[in-house]
Amino acid sequence: MHIPDGYLGPATCGVFYAVMLPIWTAAAKIVKRTLNAKQVPMLAIGAAFSFVIMMLNIPIPGGTTGHAVGAVLVAILLGPWAACIAITVALVIQALLFGDGGITAIGANCFNMAFVMPFTGYYIYKAISYKAPVGSKRRVVAAGIAGYVALNIAAGLTGLEFGLQPLLHHTATGQALYCPYGLKVAVPVMLGEHLLIFGWVEAIVTALVIKYLQKNSPELLIG
């Protein structure tokens, strides 16, 4: 899901940087007001966890690979604004140091994985686990569903961003200038592979960690 350099046109890259700037600013302000200094190590673990889980590529034999992001888990534990910051840190380091995701696409990649994903996941989890006791099974199920749906929304958005490129930028003869695949290919492929395989990985990881924390550290799940 890490869009590389050259796949999105300059306009798309610019738009997503412009959209992310106020989001990053708001995240910084809100986290400054709400994050306790004692929670900083947890936030660091969240960023590092997301960084490593995105390196664990899962194959679709003979086809392609994908991975979980961990954004929903971080959002459940620290809130969506703190998760936005943690996942942004992981994505920026991946782009700058390891060439995973383009530097021109940092805005778009952060919009998909560090903004839309933790926020949708967080509110789905909150809605399904509404008034559920901390140790309840409903919380585990809620975490799994939130992980699955949020990763798929992020993947669908990525497909949409890829797929718009041939419409936005092409030569007089109709050759694409950036991503060569249109909406009819990019959206079903990105969504399909995540619905089929990678969404389940996100669901299982999110649900299992919540289940583990219910037993070992239920105080993290209050609120």
Place this chain on the structure above:
Amino acid sequence: MKLINKLWLGLGILIILSPLGLILPEHFKAGSAWGEWGVGEIQKLAGYIPKGLDKFSHLWSAPLPDYAFRGGEGESVLVLSLSYILSAVIGVFICIGVVFILGKFLSKK
């Protein structure tokens, strides 16, 4: 053991397991992630290299591309796996460092 230490331990285990993210796709001939192909692969898949993509794809030279050292071509699985682990360690340390620095400014005392 305190929970936070268990989580650090879990992170360490994930780092050690990370080369699975390299070995499994290779074993199952899974190819690149969709939309993350190199220019050569695009040529094969689409039949041409989009001009803008060609121009911008090498905009940035990451110091450790693909979590590998020295490009990774022709290296053994062991060397690639160790580079992958080392990349994970470097990435994790920088993530932690950056969050701690941000945390100085972004948290309540």
